[in-house]
Amino acid sequence: MTKASQISPGQLTALLLTSRLAVSMTFAPTLHQVSHGSDYLLSAVLHGFLILLAALPSLWFAKRTDSASPLEYAYILWGKGGAIVAAGYGLACLIYQVMDMVWFSQFFVTTLSPDISRTVLCVTLAAAAYAAAFYGLQAVGRAAALVFFTVALAIVFILIVLLPDMELIHFPPFLYDGTRPVIYGALEELPRTSELVLLGLMLPYIHGGYKSLGKACLGFGIGLTACALIIQITALGVLGDFSGMVLFPYYTAVTAAKASLLQRMDVLATSIWLAALFIKTAFLAMLYLNCVGRLAGAKARPPAAVISIVLVAWLGIWLGDMALQWERQIIWIVSTVLLSLFAVLLPLALIGSDFLRKRNLRCSESSEAQHESIQGHS
Amino acid sequence: MWDNVQKRNQEKKISPPKASTPIKGILMDDLVQLRTLFGVSADLTIRRLTVCGYSAAVVSIEGMVDRHIMANAVILPMTGLSGEGQPPEQLMSRIRDEVLGFTDLLQVTTMEELTNLITSGFAAVLMDGVPFAVLGGLQAFMIRGINEPSTEVTVRGSREGFTEAIRVNMSMIRRRMKTPELTFEMLSVGDSSQTAVCLCYMRDRVSASLLNDVRAHLQDCPLDVVLESGYIQPFLENRQRSLFASVDTTERPDTLCGKIAEGRIGVMVDGTPFVLVVPYLFVEHFQSMDDYTQNPIYASFIRIVKYVAFFISILLPGLYVAVGTHHPEMFPPTLLMTFLNSDHSTPFPLIFEAILIHFLFEIMREAGLRFPKSVGHAVSIVGALVIGESAVRAGIIGAPMVIIVALTTLSSFVLPTLYGPITILRFIFIVLGGVLGLYGVVLGTVLFLCSICAMNVDSIPYLAPISPFSLKAMRDVFIRADWRILGRRRFLVQNVVGSKIPDDQDNPNRKKN
Structure with a gap:
């Protein structure tokens, strides 16, 4: 990988944060069946900690292989079997794009x-994101660094604007229902952090x-x-218990905000x-x-992009029209499978495979050396 | 068109190099050769004379040399020279060493060199039996005087602007930078025009790889005629299909001095007062000479005004169309009433109104620019009356839209170097806002951001030091820090955050910052 195509850790952080904020800003506790109250604040902290834990396999893989790409490493270790990993990662990216489009829809x-x-907007979003990807x-x-700065500034601005509308009474005591809602909330949010899955693909960059x-x-x-806390404090502080009754509490809270000329901040x-x-879709x-x-060479990228734009927009609109209650069953389960597969199992499998290969190499080298020494003695 | 250029370039590469024609030393043959080269051109002047019994000639181009000096300092002393019987070459050497007392004195042996120099204002002496010519620099063509640059007016600072004469421009730079590190490197570009191009840089600050790149781009320039720096500018640009320029132009010697002091390279082209500067970053569009001569607090305020003006000029019409068409609830109640009254009294949708009025404005601007100044003013008056008064009274265009256009166009004049990109982007955002509302504007903005972030100018990110971000560099981006802070550390363009230009640590000319 040439240095020309690499990004700094700061830019990566901004990219991951911007990408994840696209999910956090439309946090829907009713739909996700998690606590909408103060416990979710603790869930957000626990979620942050779980992110660090879930990133460990990728970090271990990066340390062991000097930041090699899992795609390339799979080809080295498993030969043509590496194509399955590339196809899997590609499919995962496509699934995430469709899920985001469903959510948007x-x-x-x-x-x-x-x-x-809606069709024009979805197609435009997908097309513009693919154009940016090129x-x-x-x-x-x-x-992403600039967008993250703007988004962070905006959520802080909205918090400040909504401060007069907030009530302390809206924040129930922590752990009122025990630790279960806290753990449940964090575990609900973890698979929705698709950035952990994509971390492996980013290693060489x-x-x-x-x-x-x-x-x-x-x-x-x-x-x-920090961002999740700000968003949740804003929603809970303004809406209180009502935040458990609306679909997108942050959006509903923001609708109440007024700042000078701007009558509605929604x-x-x-x-x-x-x-x-947009940044998340372009990244994916x-x-x-x-x-x-x-998988198919650089020339396959433009036609693949065109097909994907149509597919992502069409699936997003079509699935988006389906009943909302399916959202949890489908998106959460699929996300959990993808997270387990690509953020945990694949790095561990690659590390294990690499370990076995190196051990076999050492064994064969030592047996050859023994064989040579026996021949020398005889 | 690009294919043709490439084809021509290939043809140029495979064609054999031009054979040089030597000066024969037979005066009649050499003069016939010269006359053949120039054809029936009326400005070639050949003055035949006899020097110590040998036939000689003084060749020049009319209007390019000072006739009085030529008569008094070349022809008269030559005719009065004594020394009959001397071999012609020895006589020619005497003429060179004793008669021609010029600072620019050259000796050439080929016809190509000879024609090149006499077309640059040299007078050549040819003599029978001498296979070379001696030339003296007698340039005295008429040049425009040094005036205040019309495209970069400043409140404070020098009133001098570059002229069309490259040597005069070089002297203006040298007068401001009295260091031997300042280097002027002459090149020739254009097969037919043989235009003199001068690279101007500071040897101890410029990056060698950057300099080599610029040299290579100029030497590979396939143009036949170069009449202005704009001709060679595309060959120095990194990305051809971009709205934004990655090469700066300036008419001000003080601005150029400031740029080359930061490790940049100036490219002066004979015949134009517009000097190119490479590399050029996005943030430089917002910097001007006045920023550095005024109070830093006021200069910082002006910087912020410029950034705000940039966003207003690009986004305001698009945002107005988006909000007015799709999100009118965002207006405060009083403004909403005004907007609704105006909207109901006009027949066209907002998007059409916005495009129409901006298009009309561009037509009038272009007309005002191309016409003579006196007529240009009349065009402006007609424009103001037609758009400002009649269109609103007739109910074709709403009054708020006129205010939006006025504010937008005024804002775009704050950044003259960005006028072109701003105009194109404004139209794009009007369409996006009209079709997709604020969401379209947001999508367009982020896509535009990605596009501008993808640009690299000579291995430097075009948007640096904003993204990639450098806090230290912010002292001269959104604000202009005091000279006491700016002067602490020398800024070199190759040290901008994210730059991949090698810093030439092994450059013997490089001084420690």
Whole structure:
């Protein structure tokens, strides 16, 4: 990997945070069947800690292989079997894009419903994100840093604007229902952190090796916890128990905010959410196209991009129209499978395979040496 | 068109090098050769004379040399020279050493060199039996005087602007930078025009790889005629299909001095006052000479004004169309009423209104620019009356839209170097806002951001030091710090965050910062 296509740990942190904030800003406790109260604040902290734990296999893999790409390493260890890993990663990226589009589509239908064509908006989002993906990782990474700064500034601004509308009484005591809601909330959110799955694919693109990756993960965990806390405090402080009755509490809380000329801040919140979602889709599209390139060559990337734009937009709208209660069953289960497979099992399998290969190599070398020494004696 | 250029370039590469024609030393033959080269051109002047019994000629181009000096300092002393019987070459050497008392004195042996120099304002002496020519620099062509640059007006600072004469421009730089590290490197570009191009840089600060790149781009330039620096600018740009320029142009010697002091390279082209500067980063669009001569607090305020103006000029019409069309609930109640009144009184949708009025404005601007100044003013008055008064009164365009256009166009004049990109982007955002509302504007903004982030200028991120971010560099980006802070550490362009330009640590000319 040439240094020209690498990004700094700071840019990676911004990229991961922006990508995850696209999910955090539309946190739906009713739909996810988790606590909407103070316990979720503890869940957010625990979630941050779990992110660091879940990143450990990727970090271990990065340390052991000097930040090699799991795709390339799978080809080295398993020969043509590596293609399965590339195809799996590509499919995972595509699934995440579809899930995000479903989420966007549902949010659009249930909450926004302006007189803008949903199909046009979904297709434009997918097409623009794929266009951005062709600019490369550095472009997306640098843009993500600016978008993250804007998003962070906006959520802090919204918090400040909504401070007069907040009530302390809206915050119930911590652990009122025991530790179960806290753990449950964190475990519910962890699989929705698709960035952990993508971490492996990013390894060769990070300037500074596994130590930088470690720093980026730490920054991601801490940053995400802080942002999730701000978002939840805003929603809970303004809405109180009502936040458990609406689909997207943060959005509902923001609708109440007024700042000088701006009569409604919901459009601002939706806009920054859309910017974050754009970065996430572009990030996923770029990694997906990398996998396609590895599988079928660089020339396959443009046609694959066109097919994916149509597929992601169409599936997003079609699945988005389906009943909301399916969301949890489908998205959470699929996300959990993907997380377990690519963030935990695959790095461990690659490490194990590498360990066995090296041990076999050592054994064969020592047996050859023994054989030579026996021959020498005789 | 690009294919043609490439084809021509390939043809150029495979064609054999031009054979040089030596000066024969037979005066009549050499003069016939010269006359053949120039054809029936009326400005080639050949003055035949006899020096110590030998036929000689003084060749020059009319209007390029000082006739009085040529008569008094070349022709008269030569005709009065004594020394009959001397061999012609020895006589020619005497003429060179004793008669021609010029600082620019050259001796050439080929016709190509000879024609090149006489077309640059040299007078050549040819003599029968001498296979070389002696030339003296007698340039005296008319040049425009040094005036205040019209495109970069400043409140404080020098009133001098570059002229069309490259040597005069070089002297203006040298007068400001009295260091031997300042280097002027002459090149020639354009097969037919043979335009003199001068690379101007500070030897101890410039990156060698950057300099080699610029040299290579200029030497590979396939153009036949170069009349202005704009001709060679695309060959120095890194990304051809980009709205934003990665090469700066300046008319001000003080600005160029500031740039080359930061390790940049100036490219002066004979015949134009516009000097190119490479590399050029996005944040430099927001910097001007006045920033560095005024109070830092006020200069910082102006910087922020410029950034705000940039966003207003790109996004305001798009945002207005988006909010007015799809999210009118965002307006405060009073403003909403005004907007609704205006919207109901006009027949067109907002997107059409915005495109129409901006398009009309561009037509009037272009007309005002191309017409003579007196007519240009009339065009502006007609424009103001037609758009400002009549269109609103007739109910074709809403009054708020006129205010938006006025504010937008005024903002775009704050950044003259960005006028082109701003205009194109404004139209794109109007369409996005009209079709997809604020969401379209947001999508367009992030895509635009990715596109600009993808640009690298000579291995330096175009958006540096904003992204990649450098806190230290912020002292001269969104604000302009005091000179006491700016002067602490020398800034070199190759040290910008994210730059991949080697810093030439082994450069013997490099001084420690």
